Amino acid sequence: MSKFYITTPLYYVNDEPHIGHAYTTILADVISRIKKKQNNDVFFLTGTDEHGQKVQEAAEKRNVSPKEHVDEYVTRFKNTWKKLNIDYDYFIRTTDENHKNRVKEILNNLYKTGEIYFDEYEGLYSVSEERFITEKEMEEGSFREIKKIKEKNYFFKMSKYKSKIIKHIESNENFILPKSRRNEILGFLKNDLNDLCISRPKSRLSWGIELPFNKDYVTYVWFDALINYISAIGYNRDHKKFNYYWPADYHLMAKDILTTHCVYWPTMLMACNITLPKTIFAHGWWLMNDTKMSKSIGNVIKPLELADKYGSDALRYYLMRNMVLGQDSSFTISSFNERYNSDLANDYGNLVNRIFILISKNFNNMIPTKGELDLIDNQLINNVEKSRDLALSNYNKLKIHDGIENSISIFRLINKFLEDKAPWKTIKKDKILAGTTIYLSAEALRIGTILLYPIIPEKSKLILDSIESSHKDKITFGELKENLTIKIIKNIFPRIEN
DSSP states (O other): OEEEEEEEEEEESSSOOOHHHHHHHHHHHHHHHHHHHTTEEEEEEEEEEOOSHHHHHHHHHHTSOHHHHHHHHHHHHHHHHHHTTOOOSEEEETTSHHHHHHHHHHHHHHHHTTSEEEEEEEEEEETTTTEEEOHHHHHHTOOOSEEEEEEEEEEEOGGGGHHHHHHHHHHOTTSEESHHHHHHHHHHTTSOOOOEEOEEETTTOOSSOEETTEEEEEEOHHHHHHTHHHHTTTTTTOHHHHHHHOSOSEEEEEGGGHHIIIIIHHHHHHHTTOOOOSOEEEEOOEEETTEEOOTTTTOOOOHHHHHHHHOHHHHHHHHHHHOOTTSOEEOOHHHHHHHIIIIIIIIIIHHHHHHHHHHHHHHTTBOOOOOOOOHHHHHHHHHHHHHHHHHHHHHHTTOHHHHHHHHHHHHHHHHHHHHHHOHHHHTTTOHHHHHHHHHHHHHHHHHHHHHHTTTOHHHHHHHHHHTTOOTTSOOSTTOSOTTOBOOOOOOSSOOOOO
């Protein structure tokens, strides 16, 4: 059994989860389920980033302590992930004592080895991003609430690792994916790489992890948060677990936090003599009217509202099917309804109804016995197996949208097969022939359903339970039990009426 370690970024707990958070977390969940199906020992990590200026200010506005504030917002994230069927292995919080202790240990070690130094710095500070920015970044207009700050702080010698990180990226083509993001980071690294300010004076910010070597300062929120990827799996605490799961196979995130993960994080690891993660994958943004969703613009989609209205599987399916991983995608309610009705209600749901009605009406709710196979039967089996193999291949290449299309195509193959064989007619003359057709249709349905289980686990489980099958079963023909009494399911994907 191979290990597989996948992470989402830590979500900043200053607002409710939005569609961007949901997309990354569902994607991680889907990949995790696919890997489990292939007998991998998966560790799926998600969690929340709970320190920093914005949290402190939000708590002050509400007249509560920062800890009370984050405790409330963490519950919202956990409830959302439960509603969306996110099956994570561990939910880490940066306020956890274990995490804080690991951060302090790393800071102490880097300070003792001269990787962290004290200096005065004057520069542009983005309040919204909680970090210092360059003149060029300000000119590009990507940051809000910029002010000039002059203060003494601690710095990590990030610049020391510039050539080393460039060499690693250039010699490991899968380290940053997709390729466009890899090129973006290499372009960023052509410019001067400054050392990283890793502290904030308590006079300006008190809500953070205290520096172990100077109690007048707290740790910069990104330096704190990134360490979660190793603190969660036992770094400096459970050596066996850490050595087993690390390095991470995939760090998943949106493209707007690419630099922190592809420059800050690897250089921190290099300074600690820790192996770098295998792949950092930055997906695109969900857009509305060609504009990135943003709280300040007011075009944020709340995933729980959609899940409550249409079901969590419908949301999971749309998000996975309608975004090509790595590219941006537009979210509209009309495209959501269209995708649901076309794929789930029509191709999938109607087929389930059709097969179950044929079994109920003609075989007393029992899976019929199959007889001899003819040319059309074998063609169906061959075509389903081709679609199955393509789906698995695309899933493993992170072409999730293509893998879903391959899986849905199985249901179209079954519908055509039923039209060609017309068991509702042949049943009158040859019950064994009709039974063979229905058995093969139900078996192909089982295979397609197992392939879609990582995407839509709730409805898939209902269908598989009804035929005494499981997502853990083999996806080869002949596994479905003959003469099995099934539980009839009706209208599993009701159409959305506009």
